[in-house]
Amino acid sequence: MPSKVSKIELGQQTPTPADLxxxxxxxxxxxxxxxxxxxxxxxxxxxREYRRRLRSGMRPRQQEALxxxxxxxxxxxxxxxxxxxxxxxxxxxxxxxxxxxRLHGAPDDVDEAVAxxxxxxxxxxRPGKSFHFVVxxxxxxxxxxAPRTAMVAQLDRLVAATTLGPDVRFGVIPFEVExxxxxxxGFWIIDDDFVxxxxxxxxxxxxxxxxxxxxxxxxxxxxxxASYGPAARxxxxxxxxxxxxxxxxxQQSK
Numbered sequence: 510m511p512s513k514v515s516k517i518e519l520g521q522q523t524p525t526p527a528d529l530x531x532x533x534x535x536x537x538x539x540x541x542x543x544x545x546x547x548x549x550x551x552x553x554x555x556x557r558e559y560r561r562r563l564r565s566g567m568r569p570r571q572q573e574a575l576x577x578x579x580x581x582x583x584x585x586x587x588x589x590x591x592x593x594x595x596x597x598x599x600x601x602x603x604x605x606x607x608x609x610x611r612l613h614g615a616p617d618d619v620d621e622a623v624a625x626x627x628x629x630x631x632x633x634x635r636p637g638k639s640f641h642f643v644v645x646x647x648x649x650x651x652x653x654x655a656p657r658t659a660m661v662a663q664l665d666r667l668v669a670a671t672t673l674g675p676d677v678r679f680g681v682i683p684f685e686v687e688x689x690x691x692x693x694x695g696f697w698i699i700d701d702d703f704v705x706x707x708x709x710x711x712x713x714x715x716x717x718x719x720x721x722x723x724x725x726x727x728x729x730x731x732x733x734x735a736s737y738g739p740a741a742r743x744x745x746x747x748x749x750x751x752x753x754x755x756x757x758x759x760q761q762s763k
Contacts, residue, residue, distance in 0.1 A: 558711045563615040567606050567622035575629050581699045583639045585728050588695035590651055592663060593642050595630050596670050596679070601663045602626045604655040612709075633677050642670075643680045643728070643735045649748040657752060664749050671741045680735030681744045689730040698724055 562570060574594070578584060586593045592601060606622045609615070633640060649664060670679040682688065697705040704715040704724045715721065736744055 559609075559613050560710070562712075563610070563613045566616040566618035567610050568618045568625055571606075571622045571625035571629070575625055575632075577699060578629060578632050582637060583700050584641070585698040585725070586640075586642045586695070587692075587728055587731055588642075588644045588648055589693060590648060590695070592644070592648055592667065594626050595633055595640070596642070596666055597626065598659070598663050598666050599623055599627060600659045601655045604659060633673065639676050641678045641680075641728075641732065643682065643732050645682050646684045646744060646748070649681070649745060650751075661749065661752055664745055664752070668742055668745050671738055671745070678737060679741065680732060680737045681741045682731065682735045683744050686734050689734060690727050692727065692731075696724055696728075698728060701725070 578595075586595075591605065594602070597605070602623045603619060606619045606626070610617060610619055632638060649660075649667070652660070655663065667679065670677070673679070694706060694708075698721065699705065701721055702716070704721055706713045706715065715724070735741075
């Protein structure tokens, strides 16, 4: 027991509700039990460890995302490196999910997870919802997510994304545009309720109004310098031409 108490005090282990009950009883403060349980619930909601959540596979995580997005009316997304899930092709999604499964030692249910991720895309066409996506040009050029062959099909999909209409906006910030803020991670704003930020180890859910407000402010600033419609398509087509040239050079060098 002393070693467990020490780990909890040092932040190396999260207490369970039973641990809190034992602590307040030992401290003679049973009146604080409810408040401490509420704080624990808030902490667990804020910090969602991937290794623990993915023990049963990648599919449940995708289903959770689908449930969240189904309930939401307004979703704003910014990404620096990867194509957002609602616009991913099956092959791109498979590459992404397989890497996540390997990293966290999750069971191999990638095909099932891809199927759920594809179902998430159906929400783009559901009445009463508003989506706004902004990505940096690096997202279009990065080989971190998928090989060149998968990226060509993925870019074709993004060309179509620029034509979906007023309720689904897709913007690209070209390399030559100066960003109004310093930012090195992507995020999702769900309604005005919370912000999702993903790290290597966990998903953070920021729920404090001041946290949501600053991310909304940053999103608006990034969206203001992004290209949309024909201008966004010009950026995407430029990347497609570059990829085709790289592929030709590679073939000629063999």
